Amino acid sequence: MSQAQDNSQIRDFALAEQGELKIDWVRDHMPLLRQLEERFRKEQPFAGKRISMCLHLEAKTAYLALVVQAGGADVAIAASNPLSTQDDVAAGLVKRGVTTFAWYGATQDEYQGHLRAVLDHDPIAVIDDGADLATILHQERPEQAAGLIGGCEETTTGIIRLRAMSEEGILKYPMIAVNDADCKHLFDNRYGTGQSVWDGVMRTTNLVIAGKTVVVVGYGWCGKGVAMRAKGLGAKVIVTEVDPVRAVEAAMDGFSVMPIVEAAEHGDYFITVTGVKHVIHRAAMERMKDGAILGNAGHFDVEISKPDLASLAKNVRRVRPNIDEYQLADGRRIYLIAEGRLVNLAAGDGHPAEVMDMTFALQALGLQEVVQHRYEPGLHMIPRAIDVEVARMRLQSWGVAIDHLTDEQEAYLHSWH
Numbered sequence: 001m002s003q004a005q006d007n008s009q010i011r012d013f014a015l016a017e018q019g020e021l022k023i024d025w026v027r028d029h030m031p032l033l034r035q036l037e038e039r040f041r042k043e044q045p046f047a048g049k050r051i052s053m054c055l056h057l058e059a060k061t062a063y064l065a066l067v068v069q070a071g072g073a074d075v076a077i078a079a080s081n082p083l084s085t086q087d088d089v090a091a092g093l094v095k096r097g098v099t100t101f102a103w104y105g106a107t108q109d110e111y112q113g114h115l116r117a118v119l120d121h122d123p124i125a126v127i128d129d130g131a132d133l134a135t136i137l138h139q140e141r142p143e144q145a146a147g148l149i150g151g152c153e154e155t156t157t158g159i160i161r162l163r164a165m166s167e168e169g170i171l172k173y174p175m176i177a178v179n180d181a182d183c184k185h186l187f188d189n190r191y192g193t194g195q196s197v198w199d200g201v202m203r204t205t206n207l208v209i210a211g212k213t214v215v216v217v218g219y220g221w222c223g224k225g226v227a228m229r230a231k232g233l234g235a236k237v238i239v240t241e242v243d244p245v246r247a248v249e250a251a252m253d254g255f256s257v258m259p260i261v262e263a264a265e266h267g268d269y270f271i272t273v274t275g276v277k278h279v280i281h282r283a284a285m286e287r288m289k290d291g292a293i294l295g296n297a298g299h300f301d302v303e304i305s306k307p308d309l310a311s312l313a314k315n316v317r318r319v320r321p322n323i324d325e326y327q328l329a330d331g332r333r334i335y336l337i338a339e340g341r342l343v344n345l346a347a348g349d350g351h352p353a354e355v356m357d358m359t360f361a362l363q364a365l366g367l368q369e370v371v372q373h374r375y376e377p378g379l380h381m382i383p384r385a386i387d388v389e390v391a392r393m394r395l396q397s398w399g400v401a402i403d404h405l406t407d408e409q410e411a412y413l414h415s416w417h
Helices: 002-007 013-028 031-043 059-070 087-095 108-120 132-140 142-146 156-167 182-205 221-232 244-252 306-312 353-372 384-398 407-413
Strands: 050-055 074-079 099-101 125-128 150-153 174-177 213-217 236-240 269-272 292-296 313-320 323-328 333-337 378-381
Touching: 002 087, 002 099, 013 059, 013 087, 031 059, 031 353, 031 384, 050 059, 050 108, 050 132, 059 074, 059 087, 059 353, 074 108, 087 099, 099 108, 108 132, 125 132, 125 353, 132 142, 132 156, 150 156, 150 353, 156 174, 156 378, 174 353, 182 221, 182 269, 182 292, 182 333, 182 353, 182 384, 213 221, 221 236, 221 269, 306 313, 306 323, 306 333, 353 384
Parallel strands: 050 074, 050 125, 074 099, 125 150, 150 174, 174 378, 213 236, 213 269, 269 292, 292 333
Antiparallel strands: 313 323, 323 333
């Protein structure tokens, strides 16, 4: 503990006991990770290895770090978002021996300093979020990047960045695309995002959703979840899209589909889930009704054009914790939640523990895979066997049994006769 405490950069170590209680709570509700913790403690797949992690620093990710530590790793972790860090959880991690670089509300310089500090840990493998570590490694530390065994990435945004690097032939180490696993995007992105976004919005605004009009910008798996839960809460839902296939899907799921500038006139709530910058821009903001509320559920705070919003405003004030009011010249007010950062984490506790249990089981097993089997540099799909293993673990934790194909059925499926 003393070495981690000496090397860490956190807000207040005195908060450790409160943070440990949060970690223990999620541990009790993450049976897959508990099973892997027990397995890793026996098998020691990461014995003597330094692992660096960049993740939203809250209780569930803290428990993932402790599971990796149980496998013999020397773990260091930094936050992947300045507003999602919970200072008590950071202190609890340090108390349990994980070197930690994070505090809530870090400036951009402090945030970047924490990322560089976690890389100064000299890891042989990484767990990345949004490819923040990958970006620094390739822009500033190419020799260190070339020495990595590999790592895992869990976000859509991170996969987009890593795929671009891989296609250009510049990705210097192998990365496992955890986000592309079925047990990640089908459940984490859809059910996790769907629930946690509205949890963050409701606890922050204390306003009703039922009877309001919600505009969901983007209809990928995260957008599907946000729209589904908004409908369940009694809202009227409009979807905006650039992909015609997804637009057809949204329409056949029962939602109105239209361009963002047209939807802007109708929306009470706007939630962006695209991974693309400035999907809500000046032209849309100019047509929004008084009191429109904007939230972002994408990885980076670029989906809502904050420069456009600032240029339209004659006055900006914080009216509630995590809500900024932009008053426009004509008197209309537009509200921005959590500075346009991830609303479910910056204004809430993130995805439910049971959902992240599956994602983090994929992370832990994906990390073991890349450490034990030397992959070539580039972006790699997570092995299907790991995906299936996690699904079976989930079913077993629920006490659910399923059928199995007979030998005759297997033969039939693999025959053209």
